Amino acid sequence: MKAAIYEKYGPPDVEHLAEVDKPVPKDDEVLVKIHATTVNRTDCGYRGAKPFFMRAFTGLVRPRVQILGSELAGEVDAVGPVVTRYKIGDRVFGVTADGMGAHAEFVCLSEDTPLATMPASMTFEEAAAVCVGAIQALTCLRPVALRKGQRILIYGASGSVGTAAVQLAKHFGADVTAVCNTKNVEIVRSLGADAVIDYTKEDFTRNGQTYDVIFDAVGKHSFRRCRGSLVRGGTYAVADLGFLWQNPFLALMTSVIGTRRVKLPFARHPDAKKDVLLLKELIEVGRYRAVIDRCYPLQQVVDATVYVETQQKTGNVVLTIKNDPV
Numbered sequence: 001m002k003a004a005i006y007e008k009y010g011p012p013d014v015e016h017l018a019e020v021d022k023p024v025p026k027d028d029e030v031l032v033k034i035h036a037t038t039v040n041r042t043d044c045g046y047r048g049a050k051p052f053f054m055r056a057f058t059g060l061v062r063p064r065v066q067i068l069g070s071e072l073a074g075e076v077d078a079v080g081p082v083v084t085r086y087k088i089g090d091r092v093f094g095v096t097a098d099g100m101g102a103h104a105e106f107v108c109l110s111e112d113t114p115l116a117t118m119p120a121s122m123t124f125e126e127a128a129a130v131c132v133g134a135i136q137a138l139t140c141l142r143p144v145a146l147r148k149g150q151r152i153l154i155y156g157a158s159g160s161v162g163t164a165a166v167q168l169a170k171h172f173g174a175d176v177t178a179v180c181n182t183k184n185v186e187i188v189r190s191l192g193a194d195a196v197i198d199y200t201k202e203d204f205t206r207n208g209q210t211y212d213v214i215f216d217a218v219g220k221h222s223f224r225r226c227r228g229s230l231v232r233g234g235t236y237a238v239a240d241l242g243f244l245w246q247n248p249f250l251a252l253m254t255s256v257i258g259t260r261r262v263k264l265p266f267a268r269h270p271d272a273k274k275d276v277l278l279l280k281e282l283i284e285v286g287r288y289r290a291v292i293d294r295c296y297p298l299q300q301v302v303d304a305t306v307y308v309e310t311q312q313k314t315g316n317v318v319l320t321i322k323n324d325p326v
Contacts, residue, residue: 069102148173291315
């Protein structure tokens with residue numbers, strides 16, 4: 001099968017197309033023929049080993065797993081003998097268990113993997129772009145315990161995590177103020193934001209407004225800068241620990257002193273399949289949609305990655321995979 005592989009850490013062009021062995025499902029696994037996947041910040045972090053501690057998970061000297069890609073949509077091509085949840089031909093979407101392996105024509109996944117059958121109305125491209133940003137948004141919003149009527153400001157509301165957070169915060173009943181650049185104001189508003197601030201024209205930390213929660217979906221602000229925009233007892237939450245190393249210390253310190261809190265994302269839900277099923281339910285009732293910026297064929301994975309690393313994408317960047325006849 002064809003796969004985009006990387007055999008060493010480095011810039012985007014270390015990832016290249018190659019022929020590799022097609023995987024064979026174990027007894028409890030399904031073989032998924034992938035039709036679409038994505039390129040996201042996690043893929044870029046793994047590939048570039050940035051920050052350096054990434055190597056603790058991916059390999060100290062060189063990558064242990066050479067195929068990137070954490071989310072996918074496709075069809076079940078084969079099933080192991082003890083699999084009961086899926087059958088050949090099922091259209092499925094979800095995430096890989098270890099966050100890798102989806103930049104390929106096929107992948108084997110345990111039937112317990114965060115995977116679900118696709119909503120009937122979705123394309124493979126749309127389904128592939130659903131899960132990673134939304135699951136990360138959920139891991140950040142859970143510690144906040146967002147309630148109906150609370151005011152939340154989401155900074156970086158036009159990225160993969162941000163577009164998901166806007167929709168999920170509305171699902172939880174919050175009043176949402178979204179912050180993005182000029183070109184994305186209408187897109188973010190269409191996702192349900194009650195108010196949208198264009199950061200090129202207005203600094204939310206200086207407009208006198210206060211919020212119960214400030215969620216930095218891109219890790220570009222600091223608690224110190226946002227503190228004055230939080231109500232007494234308010235919470236600052238951040239999606240990306242890699243950008244702001246002081247946050248773990250601040251989370252510990254503010255848990256015992258002060259009137260405002262720093263909250264860090266929990267690890268992925270112990271049953272992330274429930275997250276995927278929640279997203280499927282929201283999609284089917286019209287309360288969630290994936291935002292796609294651009295689609296590239298798998299052969300252009302380097303171009304897709306270069307674009308992701310501009311940090312200017314809106315929502316998600318999708319890779320489409322045309323499977324050759326067997």
